[in-house]
Amino acid sequence: MTSPGSAPPASFDVPVSAWADAEGRERTRRTRRRLLRAAADAFDARGYRGAALSDILAGADLTKGALYFHFSSKQALADALMTEVCDSWELVREEIGRWGVDPVWRLLLETDAYVARWMYDPLVRGISRAISEPDLREQRLAWVTGWECATADRLRDAEAAGLLAERVDPDRAARAVVAVASGCHTIADGPDDLWTRMSESWEGLVPILTGPAWQARWATSGWRDRPRPDPARYRTAREP
Template sequence: MTPSEPAPPVPDLPVPVSAWADGEIGERTRRTRRRLLLAAATVFDTHGYSGAALSDILAVAGLTKGALYFHFRSKQALAEALLVEVCDSWLLLVEEIGRLGVDPMWQLLLETDAYVARWMYDPLVRGISRAISEPDLREHRLAWLAGWEHATADRLRGAEAAGLLAAGVDPVRAARAVVAVASGNYSVADGPDDLWTRMSESWEGLVPIMTAPAWAAAWRASGWQDRPRPDAERYRASREP
């Protein structure tokens, strides 16, 4: 799409039929592992990482210590596996968005919506997000944010190459701003609905100053502001073991 062309209608956020990324292990092993990770995420989200006890995780999972130690040696190993799963399943969602064939700026908007929607309703993302906010797992949080900034900068470089960014906008600095705004909104939001509203309002401020005037005008006319909110049940159901 060139800056003078109208933006396409806003597509629905794609949610994979299964948000898990563990298809190459046996069915029984997969189900047990999923139950443990889902239970760990639930307990992390409720009690934080430091406040989470393995006994609580086992109680939520309905499994024995033997099942736990067959898969994970410690609470930290659980958290690290949870983070890997969240990152790998994110790539599945990015692939889904990529297949929509929209321009890099629209792809960034959709990916950010998907990121926020997972923060809102994906139990694994909610759990690991709270866990890595604590000092014990700080290095993982820094790596998470750095990866997000890098991916956002790549989208903005693509938008720049397509002539979609405003003159003088630096993709790296703009990416830092996007990630800072999104993570800040996550930190202060009063629940999922407030997070969605805050991020939408943030984009309404950022898009007009980040993008070329013609693209911003087409975006405003696209109906993006009235796009449907994420379907909470679809995100939860995608994590059923």
């Protein structure tokens, strides 16, 4: 018998990014954050290959000495940016995990948070464009693989709780969810269109992936009227 799962979350307003770096000295931390933010902005505007170190220094308003004290190269900057983006994502996931919702709700909330970061978190926007280039192919593969594995974990938990439709394979479904979200990101005409496209995609995916009882709760949950992400919150959260 299919369980309906837990009640929908009290709020669909997902957590925004927060810096995850562990550097304790304020001056060092601020300088490093300024460099990462400037690198992300340069990658977002010009791509990884097109972004010069001079662009990053100008954006950070720092000297070459400050840059090379923290990072040996543009590649090192990209690696550190990827680490920060992944670590800060774990903070978002952990906060959503504390809300105590069932695995399907958690998957929808995590995907909303993922998409919102794509839309407005300057660090995520920068590294996303950077890893789309051949120079950072390994980072892109790691990014996609990690996302697929996390999505499959949620779907396996949902299967164990009796929330999935019959004959849904969590691994195959996870690849489909990631492919759909990535496709929406590729073809979207700006952040608002991305949010709309992914929301419409879930309206097609949820009836395929979940059982009737969970769908009934979802249909009356208010999910379709959930708030769109606030761009200002994401920009403010990434101030050095």
